[in-house]
Amino acid sequence: xxxxxxxxxxxxxxxxxxxxxxxxxxxxxxxxxxxxxxxxxxxxxxxxxxxxxxxxxxxxxxxxxxx
Numbered sequence: 001x002x003x004x005x006x007x008x009x010x011x012x013x014x015x016x017x018x019x020x021x022x023x024x025x026x027x028x029x030x031x032x033x034x035x036x037x038x039x040x041x042x043x044x045x046x047x048x049x050x051x052x053x054x055x056x057x058x059x060x061x062x063x064x065x066x067x
Contacts, residue, residue, distance in 0.1 A: 001035065001036050001037075001038045001041045001063070001065075002033075002034070002035055002063065002064055002065045003027075003033075003034065003035075003036055003041070003045075003061055003062070003063060004032055004033045004061070004062045004063075004064055005018065005029065005032045005033075005034075005048070005059065005060070005061050006032050006059075006060040006061075007032075007052060007057045007058065007059060007060070008057065008058040008060065009057070009058075013055060013057065014057055017048075017051055017052055017055065017057060018032065018048075020051075021044075021047065021048050021051055022034070024047075025040065025044040025047070027044065033064075045059075045061060
């Protein structure tokens with residue numbers, strides 16, 4: 001499933017969190033744009049939300065193939 005993930009506010013923490021998360025879930029993201037396994041997409045995105053919640057980061061996700 002193709003997703004575009006943007007963490008706000010943008011910065012070093014956001015880049016580090018997105019990098020760690022994408023490695024953990026095997027998501028090949030380039031500038032927040034990439035692929036997630038269809039069967040694991042919801043779990044992966046919920047995991048990202050949990051990781052960012054206590055750090056004051058907002059998770060924005062879009063699904064460009066659904067437009």
